[in-house]
Amino acid sequence: MAGRLEGYSALVTGGGKGIGRAVVDRFIAEGARCVVLVRSDSDADDLVAMHGDKAACVTGDVRNWDDNVAAVEMAVTQFGKLDVLVPNAGVYDFSDPFESIEGADIEDRYRQLFDVNVLGYLLGTRAAVDALRESHGSIVYTLSSSSFFAGGGGALYVSSKHALVGTVKQLAYELAPEIRVNAVAPGGTRTGLGGLPGDTRALADLDGFEDMVARNVPLGFLSEPEDHASLYVTLASREESRFVTSEIIRSDGGIEVRGRRRRKTT
Ligand SMILES: NC(=O)c1ccc[n+]([C@@H]2O[C@H](COP(=O)([O-])OP(=O)(O)OC[C@H]3O[C@@H](n4cnc5c(N)ncnc54)[C@H](O)[C@@H]3O)[C@@H](O)[C@H]2O)c1
Structure with missing residues (x-):
């Protein structure tokens, strides 16, 4: 039976691990070929070992314009076109309370987090626009339950994921009719989602995360x-x-109809 993405060419950022990796594996299982923008050579080696010539990797940084251009060019040269872009690479702030951040540190932390979570999505999208217009393709952003609700991250992370709701809407408006722009908004997911440079924490290793x-x-x-x-x-x-287009599908276990408990402060 033909796959649901037979003949498609896709580009996924942050696809070496976690949600992005699951998207790459599934896209290829559905008949697509994928360029994956990864952070490390070991992620690239692992993808190619599993998928052979159905996956091609660019090791780079979503904050860098040239790396985004290189990834789009790889899709066009190796797979002949680009049908789908999935901006997905992200970092977390581990729900650090706003008042625990020194005022003098906010600008630096803001830039580090927003540069990956927001600028990275904008650069990837801008780099891919021409190729996607040509293929009448689509963009699927990874958003988050933190795009809609408080309490799943700190002020910086939640702000960044809310910002992307506006990005989806504005780009769906501007890039139509050739390009559809949508998103998936996962809730809590077992991944190694990491923090800003120097932060060694990983989301799924946090005590009590699964139970919470x-x-x-x-x-x-x-x-x-x-x-x-x-x-x-x-x-x-x-x-x-x-x-x-301009649709955001929540995949979050139904947070909205339960609400979120306030964290105890004592
Ligand atoms: N895990 C969750 O509970 C959860 C929930 C909702 C949304 N999300 C979102 O899902 C997306 C994927 O995160 P994940 O949970 O799979 O974590 P993850 O750490 O497994 O995946 C994130 C990927 O982004 C990459 N990355 C980080 N900074 C990068 C940079 N500057 N350039 C290139 N790549 C970079 C990492 O190397 C990693 O492969 C993120 O946008 C995250 O905010 C995660």
């Missing part, structure tokens, strides 16, 4: 990266969603 997510969503469990991947396929596919 399970307690706070009606569906009652911490999701795996693979739980979200099919939604990216749906939004990427012209056949399955050709009348859908």
Whole structure:
């Protein structure tokens, strides 16, 4: 049986691990070929070992314009076109309380986090626009439950993910009708999502993270990266969603209908 993305060419940023990696694996299983913008050579080696010539990697940094251009060029030269862009690379602030950040440090932390979470998405999108217009392709952003709700991150992370809601809407408006712009907004997911440079914490290693997510969503469990991947396929596919743009699909266990508990401060 033909896959749902047979013949598609995709580019996923931050696809070496976590949610991005699950999207790459699923896209390729559905018949696509993927360029993956990764941070490390070991992620690149791992992807190529698993997928052979269906995956091609650029080792780089989403904050760098040239690296984004190189990734788009790789899709066009190796796979002949670009049908789908998935801006996904991100960093977390581990819910550090706003008042725990010294005022003098805010600018630096803001730039480090927003440069990856927001600027990185804008650069990737700008680099891909011409190729996507030509293919009448689509963009699927990774957003977050923190794009809608407080309490899943600190002020910097939640601000950055809220900013991307506006980005999806504005770009859906500007890039239509050739390019559809949508997003998947995962809730708590078992990944090694990391922090700013020098921060060695990883989300899924935090004490009590799994229980906290399970307690706070009606569906009652911490999701795996693979739980979200099919939604990216749906939004990427012209056949399955050709009348859908400016849509954000929440894959968060139903946070909205339960609400989130306030963290105890004592
Ligand atoms: N894990 C969760 O609970 C969760 C929930 C909602 C949304 N998200 C979002 O999902 C996306 C993927 O995160 P994840 O949870 O899979 O974590 P992850 O750490 O497994 O994946 C993030 C990827 O981004 C890459 N990356 C970070 N900075 C980069 C940079 N400057 N240039 C290039 N690549 C860079 C990392 O190397 C990593 O491969 C992020 O945007 C995150 O905010 C995660």
